[in-house]
Amino acid sequence: MASSEWEDLCDVAREVLTKNDFVCDDSEAIGPMGSRNVYFASAYFQIALHNDRGSSLVTAGPVSGPTFVWSVWATLFDEVVTNAKSPIEQLNFFLSHLVRMKRVVSDEFDVASKLRSINMKELDLEWGIDSTD
Amino acid sequence: MSIDPLVGETDQPYVFTNDNPLNAEDPLGQVYFDIGNIDESGGAPANFGAATGEEPSGVATAPPVRVIGHYPIYVEVAETEGGRFFSIPEDIYRGMSPEEQWRANVKFLDRGIAKGEEFKLATPADEIRPGSSLAKEVNFILERGYEFNAAKTALIPRG
Numbered sequence: 001m002a003s004s005e006w007e008d009l010c011d012v013a014r015e016v017l018t019k020n021d022f023v024c025d026d027s028e029a030i031g032p033m034g035s036r037n038v039y040f041a042s043a044y045f046q047i048a049l050h051n052d053r054g055s056s057l058v059t060a061g062p063v064s065g066p067t068f069v070w071s072v073w074a075t076l077f078d079e080v081v082t083n084a085k086s087p088i089e090q091l092n093f094f095l096s097h098l099v100r101m102k103r104v105v106s107d108e109f110d111v112a113s114k115l116r117s118i119n120m121k122e123l124d125l126e127w128g129i130d131s132t133d
Numbered sequence: 134m135s136i137d138p139l140v141g142e143t144d145q146p147y148v149f150t151n152d153n154p155l156n157a158e159d160p161l162g163q164v165y166f167d168i169g170n171i172d173e174s175g176g177a178p179a180n181f182g183a184a185t186g187e188e189p190s191g192v193a194t195a196p197p198v199r200v201i202g203h204y205p206i207y208v209e210v211a212e213t214e215g216g217r218f219f220s221i222p223e224d225i226y227r228g229m230s231p232e233e234q235w236r237a238n239v240k241f242l243d244r245g246i247a248k249g250e251e252f253k254l255a256t257p258a259d260e261i262r263p264g265s266s267l268a269k270e271v272n273f274i275l276e277r278g279y280e281f282n283a284a285k286t287a288l289i290p291r292g
Contacts (some may be wrong), residue, residue, distance in 0.1 A: 020228070027151060031204045031205050032208065032218075032219070032220035032221065033220065033223055034202035034219055034223040034227065036207070041202055050204075050262070050265070052203065052204050052267070053204075053226070053238070054226070054227075054231070054234060054267055057200045057264060057265055066260040068262070069262050069263055069264060070146070071263065084264065107276070116259050116260070116266075117259075118170050119260070119262075119263070120258070123261055123268075127272070127281075129285060
């Protein structure tokens with residue numbers, strides 16, 4: 001993603017998420033090759049924008065700890081994961097699931113562990129990570 | 134380690150490494166890669182003192198490890214625990230096409246693979262984001278004869 005596209009993503013996220021009571025934290029220093037993380041925190045969970053060496057991703061997770069890509073959340077919601085999504089589409093996915101995410105983070109015990117487990121399964125399908133045990 | 138062939142014009146023998154020849158390398162001849170706190174050759178280059186007028190002090194003898202992970206954790210781990218990491222100045226990186234950026238990244242990975250070095254995962258395996266640059270790096274390394282270690286904290290040569 002070119003820097004202007006990254007900035008566009010940040011602008012859109014800033015505009016939409018602050019309207020939904022998220023507080024933006026973009027104080028993190030810019031790293032090698034322009035890498036950067038921008039966080040939006042609500043009382044229930046956080047949404048993060050990642051610019052990693054020019055490649056952008058949008059993730060979400062509980063208020064502290066790791067965040068996870070849209071496909072992990074979709075699996076948690078028993079939704080079918082098909083095509084890849086652009087960063088803006090990833091943001092849209094989270095925006096369209098805000099209420100559901102709030103409910104699941106509030107009601108379900110240890111959502112972080114479930115998300116981590118789904119993420120691991122997704123990686124294991126590709127790399128066979130668990131076969132090294 | 135070689136000096137910049139344009140030294141006669143620039144009077145800066147290591148400008149291609151941002152004047153930091155001990156911590157950087159320039160495999161493409163265009164940009165430098167910050168490789169952490171250890172020299173690529175494992176020691177001070179013979180011509181370092183003579184070329185720069187400085188003593189090659191503080192050369193670490195860390196084991197040959199390359200650190201990969203999501204930003205910023207891989208930078209933090211490499212700087213605190215030692216290890217080479219992939220880095221190119223932002224202004225140069227932005228001027229490269231996506232293909233050139235990945236080629237430069239591959240060069241960093243290939244050097245470690247050729248030497249059978251360990252790739253330390255600064256990001257826990259179960260927190261790697263599918264579709265990320267890190268996931269692409271891990272995939273590349275696994276396809277070249279590496280596997281996760283038992284603790285899933287590093288990629289090591291298979292067998």
